[in-house]
Structure formats: structure tokens, C-alpha cells
Amino acid sequence: MSKKRNLYLNTIPVDEAREKYLKAVSELLTMPAERIPVTESLGRVTMSAVYARYSSPLFNASAMDGIAVSAKDTEGATETSPVILQENMYTVVDTGDPVHNPYDAVIMAEDIVETDDGVRITSSAAPWQHIRPIGEDIVAGEMILPGSHKIRAIDIGVLLSAGILEIDVVKKPDVAIFPTGTEIIEPGEEIKEGSILESNSRMFENMVTTMGGNGHRFPPIKDDYDEILSKVSDAADKYDMVIINAGSSAGTEDYTVHVLRELGEVIVHGVAIKPGKPVILAMVKNKPVIGLPGYPVSAYIGFENFVAPLLSIMGRRNEAVNEQIEAHISKRIVSSLKHKEYVRVKVGKVGDKFVAAPLARGAGAAMSLVRADGFCVIEQSSEGVEAGEKVKIELYRNKNEVENTIVIIGSHDLILDITADMMPGKYNNMFVSSTHVGSMGGLMSLKRGEAHMAPIHLLDEETGQYNVPYVKRLFKEPMAIIKGVNRIQGIMVKKGNPLGIKGIEDLENPDVRYVNRQRGAGTRVLLDYKLKQLGMDSEKINGYDREMATHMAVAAAVASESADAGMGVLSAARAMGLDFIEVAYEEYDFAAPVRFLELPHIKAFTDIIKSPEFKKELDRLGGYTSDASGRIVLV
Numbered sequence: 001m002s003k004k005r006n007l008y009l010n011t012i013p014v015d016e017a018r019e020k021y022l023k024a025v026s027e028l029l030t031m032p033a034e035r036i037p038v039t040e041s042l043g044r045v046t047m048s049a050v051y052a053r054y055s056s057p058l059f060n061a062s063a064m065d066g067i068a069v070s071a072k073d074t075e076g077a078t079e080t081s082p083v084i085l086q087e088n089m090y091t092v093v094d095t096g097d098p099v100h101n102p103y104d105a106v107i108m109a110e111d112i113v114e115t116d117d118g119v120r121i122t123s124s125a126a127p128w129q130h131i132r133p134i135g136e137d138i139v140a141g142e143m144i145l146p147g148s149h150k151i152r153a154i155d156i157g158v159l160l161s162a163g164i165l166e167i168d169v170v171k172k173p174d175v176a177i178f179p180t181g182t183e184i185i186e187p188g189e190e191i192k193e194g195s196i197l198e199s200n201s202r203m204f205e206n207m208v209t210t211m212g213g214n215g216h217r218f219p220p221i222k223d224d225y226d227e228i229l230s231k232v233s234d235a236a237d238k239y240d241m242v243i244i245n246a247g248s249s250a251g252t253e254d255y256t257v258h259v260l261r262e263l264g265e266v267i268v269h270g271v272a273i274k275p276g277k278p279v280i281l282a283m284v285k286n287k288p289v290i291g292l293p294g295y296p297v298s299a300y301i302g303f304e305n306f307v308a309p310l311l312s313i314m315g316r317r318n319e320a321v322n323e324q325i326e327a328h329i330s331k332r333i334v335s336s337l338k339h340k341e342y343v344r345v346k347v348g349k350v351g352d353k354f355v356a357a358p359l360a361r362g363a364g365a366a367m368s369l370v371r372a373d374g375f376c377v378i379e380q381s382s383e384g385v386e387a388g389e390k391v392k393i394e395l396y397r398n399k400n401e402v403e404n405t406i407v408i409i410g411s412h413d414l415i416l417d418i419t420a421d422m423m424p425g426k427y428n429n430m431f432v433s434s435t436h437v438g439s440m441g442g443l444m445s446l447k448r449g450e451a452h453m454a455p456i457h458l459l460d461e462e463t464g465q466y467n468v469p470y471v472k473r474l475f476k477e478p479m480a481i482i483k484g485v486n487r488i489q490g491i492m493v494k495k496g497n498p499l500g501i502k503g504i505e506d507l508e509n510p511d512v513r514y515v516n517r518q519r520g521a522g523t524r525v526l527l528d529y530k531l532k533q534l535g536m537d538s539e540k541i542n543g544y545d546r547e548m549a550t551h552m553a554v555a556a557a558v559a560s561e562s563a564d565a566g567m568g569v570l571s572a573a574r575a576m577g578l579d580f581i582e583v584a585y586e587e588y589d590f591a592a593p594v595r596f597l598e599l600p601h602i603k604a605f606t607d608i609i610k611s612p613e614f615k616k617e618l619d620r621l622g623g624y625t626s627d628a629s630g631r632i633v634l635v
């Protein structure tokens, strides 16, 4: 096979692609039955209706502890003229005991008095009172469960009561999963330049399990046409479906589509969806074979859109669809008419509205899926949405959890991760979600009603005071500052400080490749303040325009080949094994509207930052003092 690029330029709309494919493979999706013990059938799907073998109860049974009697023997009994039942006129029964002829009623133990002459009763018994007749619950021959029903715990109980021990269920679809790519290594293997740790197939395997199938994951196959061909051909004989991962686009070693064309028929290659464009929908030896793109988010979204619907049909399961809510989007999203786009969002409820903050959009950003609470789906016919616009969100987290989450938007600090970690452990069903847009960005979000709190560290050049002047200037409504921590800011440099940087002054050295924070970030404001104090010119700093969004991103850049210095907090420098030159202590606080201070999750948050456990964590990280943490200052 020559190194030929495979330039597919035409994509078709998602719904059209799915419909076309489902039509082509519709005959191939019927799974046979499998007979299994009822006791092992939880979550399986009934092949056909199930009928009761026995009735329940199997006999007329007493519903109470007491005596079984003939109703006619009790006629006329009242308080004033009790009836005495002699020993041969009743029998003692417990709940569940059979009641035989001639008895046709049960009197509760509380309603009888034993006397020397027999049992005295003071009211008559109605025929069949306190008796559960044969078949009261289940009648032999009646339908207990319909076909295509997902078996629940209660169903198992009833099936067994009805005398059923084994049941025909739909066989689980067996899905072969092949990761491909010469650069792909198994987790645990030695990492070399260019290696990518194999992860997608494990994600697929578990997505298949969640959908009620069996995933059979194979070790990675090298980018070798013949090897891919023989493995896929073999798997199409043995499995109900095959997934091939990566090699789906235009790379010189992207063989998947060629292999599938040789082995069978490619029905669709290229769908107007982002991420997920180069999906391949094919058929080999009468089995559905799907090629999913290599990027993790593309792989996930491709699976959800094309593999999941097939598994639903094969397994006859009506999967619960994600709950939909309406939310206000916090940032403008521009999207192309060329595709339908799945934008991952964090969702929170602030006041009485849901707000959604878009996360990283790259197809390689698997963490965007981990962090997301849902998707904002931008239809192909839309060019995007404006900030503040109402959008539909497919939630994939519980709505109740979203409602109990504090939404924090602003400057990043590791203490946000610590509170997010401590919150649900200390306070049941309360969560912290933070999005990092810098201090000014956070205040703007707060003003637009998109967040409960904004973490900020903004130095006012005129007064030399932190935070309060900014909040005073920007807000009309009553505001508070919840005191956070004092933290040391400094210059992070490579271990051993090879360029001998001593302070801000040295950043003018053209050999020092600096990496900056974005405009509006408190760290950037601090740098600019210091430059002004020192009479320095930002234009002389090599890399002043190179912007990163968090302390950790700056630290990672300094730890790599690409930069020598960047400003940030000590904890980030330590996390990356960097040296640190102290510049100044600053106040990192939380701005919040006064009206939110009484919310239970805000109070919980304030309690956490006051707690000794929290202080212990700060000591561990280093570079913080926290005397005022949790104190509320009205602005």
C-alpha cells in the first residue's frame, strides 16, 4: 500500500448518515435468544413475553394470625350477644397458612377471647375475610412480563414466585474492539517520544457494557494494511459488531477505510459532526463495522451517535435519553454550517436560571468530557450562539447535583480543587465547580449572573489595596468579599535557575523566554504593576504576548523546552518541580453578591475554608497564609 492520503471532503448530515446506515444494516441487528437462570437475569432483556407457571398464592392463604372459621358459624355475634366457637368449629392459623374447607374466613387473634367453653367472638366474620385467595397476586398462565422488557430486581422476585427458574433473554451483542496505530502503546509499557497511551478501547469496552453488550478488546494493531485486514476479517466472522479505532482520516497511514472497502461495503465515510467527522460506517460479512476517529472526544461522540443506536436495537433496549434543560450560555460560540457541533459545557444554577459555560472544544481534550455536566448541541443549520442566549443542554449529570453546585468563575488557584475535593465528602450532595477565566473575567461573569462567586486577586494601582476597589467600582448591588488566602506570587524558573534570574528586572534579558497570563488575570495585573513601579517596558520582555490561562499551564510551559520563566504561585511551581523567586504576597478572595451568602452551599464553602483540614492542605502546598479565610467583608 503506497503512502497515499485519503482526502474525503464530502460529509453528510448526522441524521442522514445514521438513517442511511441503519437502513443498510437493519437486517443484521436481530440477536438470538439465550436461556439463563432467572437469578442471573438482572438488567437483561426478555426475548418474548413470560407467563406464570404457578399461581400465587398457590392456595387460599390466611392473611393474618388468628383462627380460620366458617363465616356462617359466626353469624349474629355482637358485643351484647357474643358467639362461642367450640374447638371443632375453628383451627388456629398463622399468616400465610393454607385455609381449607369448611373454613372460609379468618378472625384476627386480637378479636377473640379464649374461654373455658371455647373461643368467644363479638362480631360476625364476613365470608373470605382475611383470606388471600388462590391467584390473588399471580394467576397461572397470565403474562408477567412482556417481551423486550429490561429485567429489574422486583421482576426477578415475581418470576421466581410464579415458578419460573430460567428465562429466554436477548443475547448480549458481542463487539470486537481494535485500537490501531503504530504510535499506540499499552498503559504500563515504556513511553518513548511520540508514544500515545492506549485509552480509547477501554472507554469503548465500558460504553459497550453500559449499553448491555459485551466488549472484546484486542491489543493495538500497527498501521499495517494486511494485519488490519486479516484481524477485521476474522472478527467479522466471530462477533456481532466490530469497532476499529483511529486511522479514519487523511493521514498517510490511515488505512481503515481502504481495508473496509476491500472487505465489504463502506456506506458512509465522513459525517457533518464535530468532533467526530471522519466516522466510517461499513458492513463486512453481514456485520456492522464502524471506524471511529482516534481523538478521544471524537471517538466518544462517534460512539454515542452511531454505535449506541445500533446496540440499542440489537439489545432491544430503550436507553434513557439525557435529560434536557434550558440554560443561558456564558460565552459566545461560533460554529460552522458545515457540521453539527457538540460543545461540552459546565452547568450550574445561579439564582433561578441555569447557566452553561463552554469548555475546551478540541477533539483531543478528553478532560473536557470528564469535567462536563452536559453538551450544548449546535445544530448544523446554526452559526452559533451569542453570550447570554438561551440554549438547550443535554445533561449527563444528575440535575439535582447540578442544582446543588456552587458555580465559581474567575481566577484559578489550586485551593479551588481542594474545596471541590472536600465539599462532597463533608457535605452530602453539595459540589463545587470552577471555571478559570481570570479575575476580571470572573467579575464580569458574576455581573451577568452566571456565577455565585468570583475568585479574584486584583491589585488597585492607586490605593495599593486588593480586590475591594474593583468590586466597588463594578457593582451596583450589595456585594461581599469572602476572604480567601494570602499567597505568594513569584517567578517560576527551571530547576537550578540556569539563567540566574533574581527578580522582575531580569525579565528584560532577551535570553529569558517569558510566558505570560492572559489579560485580566490577577497575575498579569501584578506583573504590569511591578513593571510600572520599576519603570520597565513590557515590550522588552521576550514572550510577554504568549498567554496561558492558568498557573499550572504556565508552570508546565516553564518545565518544558518552550519557556524559561513565568509568574505564578508557589504551589504550581512545586507541582512541576520548578524553582521559585518570590515577588509579593497577594490577597486571593471570593467576590459574591450579598444575596447569595445565605445559600446552604455557599455557607458550607465558607465553613470549609475556615476549617483546620483546609489549613492543613494549605501548609502542605506551601506559599499560603490564611488568617482571615472565610471572614466576610461587606463592600
Ligand SMILES: Nc1nc2c(c(=O)[nH]1)N[C@H]1C(S)=C(S)[C@@H](COP(=O)(O)OP(=O)(O)OC[C@H]3O[C@@H](n4cnc5c(N)ncnc54)[C@H](O)[C@@H]3O)O[C@H]1N2
Pocket: 179, 180, 181, 183, 184, 196, 197, 198, 199, 200, 201, 245, 246, 247, 248, 249, 250, 251, 254, 275, 276, 277, 278, 292, 293, 294, 295, 296, 298, 363
Ligand atoms: N488533513 C486532515 N487531517 C485530519 C483531518 C482531515 O480532515 N484532514 N481530520 C481531523 C479530524 S477531524 C480527526 S477527528 C482526526 C481523526 O484521526 P484518525 O481517526 O485518523 O486517528 P489518528 O490520526 O490515528 O489519531 C488521532 C489522535 O488520536 C490518538 N489516538 C488514536 N488511537 C488512540 C487510542 N486507542 N487511545 C488514545 N488515543 C488514540 C492518536 O495518537 C492521535 O493523537 O484526524 C484529523 N486530521
Ligand code: MOO
Pocket: 273, 274, 275, 276, 277, 278, 293, 295, 297, 298, 363
Ligand atoms: O472530527 Mo474531528 O473530531 O472534528 O476533530
